[in-house]
Amino acid sequence: MIEIDALTRVYGTTAVVDNVSLTVPRGEICVVVGTSGSGKTTLLRMINRLVEPSSGSVRIGGEDTRGFVAYQLRRRIGYVIQGNGLFPHHTVGQNIATVPSLLNWDKARIRARVDELLTLFQLDPEDYRDRMPRQLSGGQQQRIGVARALAAEPEILLMDEPFGALDPVIRSKAQADLLAIQRRFGTTIMLVTHDMTEAMALGTRIAVMDAGKLLQYAPPAEIISRPATVFVDALIGSGDRPFRMLALQKVRDHVEPGAAAGLPIDEEASLREAYAECLWSGRDAVPVVRDGALVGRITLARLTALAARPQ
Numbered sequence: 001m002i003e004i005d006a007l008t009r010v011y012g013t014t015a016v017v018d019n020v021s022l023t024v025p026r027g028e029i030c031v032v033v034g035t036s037g038s039g040k041t042t043l044l045r046m047i048n049r050l051v052e053p054s055s056g057s058v059r060i061g062g063e064d065t066r067g068f069v070a071y072q073l074r075r076r077i078g079y080v081i082q083g084n085g086l087f088p089h090h091t092v093g094q095n096i097a098t099v100p101s102l103l104n105w106d107k108a109r110i111r112a113r114v115d116e117l118l119t120l121f122q123l124d125p126e127d128y129r130d131r132m133p134r135q136l137s138g139g140q141q142q143r144i145g146v147a148r149a150l151a152a153e154p155e156i157l158l159m160d161e162p163f164g165a166l167d168p169v170i171r172s173k174a175q176a177d178l179l180a181i182q183r184r185f186g187t188t189i190m191l192v193t194h195d196m197t198e199a200m201a202l203g204t205r206i207a208v209m210d211a212g213k214l215l216q217y218a219p220p221a222e223i224i225s226r227p228a229t230v231f232v233d234a235l236i237g238s239g240d241r242p243f244r245m246l247a248l249q250k251v252r253d254h255v256e257p258g259a260a261a262g263l264p265i266d267e268e269a270s271l272r273e274a275y276a277e278c279l280w281s282g283r284d285a286v287p288v289v290r291d292g293a294l295v296g297r298i299t300l301a302r303l304t305a306l307a308a309r310p311q
């Protein structure tokens with residue numbers, strides 16, 4: 001759990017983070033969005049004390065981070081930045097082992113952890129462990145950046161635009177990997193992004209910042225249906241609201257009995273994908289499958305109703 005209490009950072013006469021309070025419960029993902037210069041990175045960097053707060057406090061697992069010594073900050077809080085920040089002259093394995101080595105883990109334990117993480121990120125340890133970062137694609141480098149941050153099993157992961165440099169296909173893969181790994185380890189994550197679609201896909205809660213202030217902190221559905229200010233509304237994009245609502249939900253939760261013609265959709269697809277499929281194929285309903293077996297259908301009428309503003 002991360003508890004941020006009245007956190008403020010002043011540069012000159014400007015509070016670039018201004019009296020921000022929020023709590024990220026254990027195992028949740030808080031995504032921070034806002035315009036450029038709104039204080040997102042400064043807020044994130046005050047959590048691992050790369051930036052010292054002017055006032056206010058941060059507690060991790062109930063303990064004030066002012067009492068943490070350097071090794072506790074490294075051990076308990078992983079940090080990932082855009083462009084991954086890998087050490088170019090260290091191998092992939094050495095990069096992942098950075099924090100465990102600093103913590104003096106024994107060699108066998110480090111080796112096992114490196115191989116476990118590579119496997120988890122679907123990179124064969126035999127093939128990738130001894131490569132240099134330049135011998136990897138951008139997407140693979142980013143995965144190693146995340147693996148490195150997770151190496152010492154931190155309870156908190158801070159991520160600043162981690163997928164900003166990736167193309168859309170690799171980016172959604174990286175997001176799916178992150179969600180799978182987050183579920184497995186139960187890590188509490190705070191992630192900064194400019195991409196509202198990414199925020200909605202990853203965040204259990206979204207924090208909207210503007211000019212250093214926290215304007216709203218709520219689950220995605222609430223941000224979409226009840227934006228706290230005109231600024232929040234504009235950030236979501238009023239033309240996108242119904243589609244964002246649909247994107248938050250899975251087909252599996254809205255399957256109806258009955259038949260439908262044509263190509264089926266998997267129950268793990270989002271309602272947005274189902275809606276697009278109906279529109280694109282000109283159908284009023286599409287069959288739904290689970291593991292390839294038919295389980296029912298989803299109708300255009302139901303999708304249309306679900307896209308409407310919640311009452």
Ligand SMILES: Nc1ncnc2c1ncn2[C@@H]1O[C@H](COP(=O)(O)OP(=O)(O)OP(=O)(O)O)[C@@H](O)[C@H]1O
Pocket residue numbers: 011016034035036037038039040041042043
């Ligand atoms: N070391 C510093 N000294 C003076 N001003 C700073 C410093 N670091 C950040 N700022 C200012 O604080 C404000 C917030 O910066 P920050 O990087 O936190 O914003 P951001 O929301 O992350 O922006 P972006 O989305 O563009 O990365 C900006 O106006 C920036 O110029």
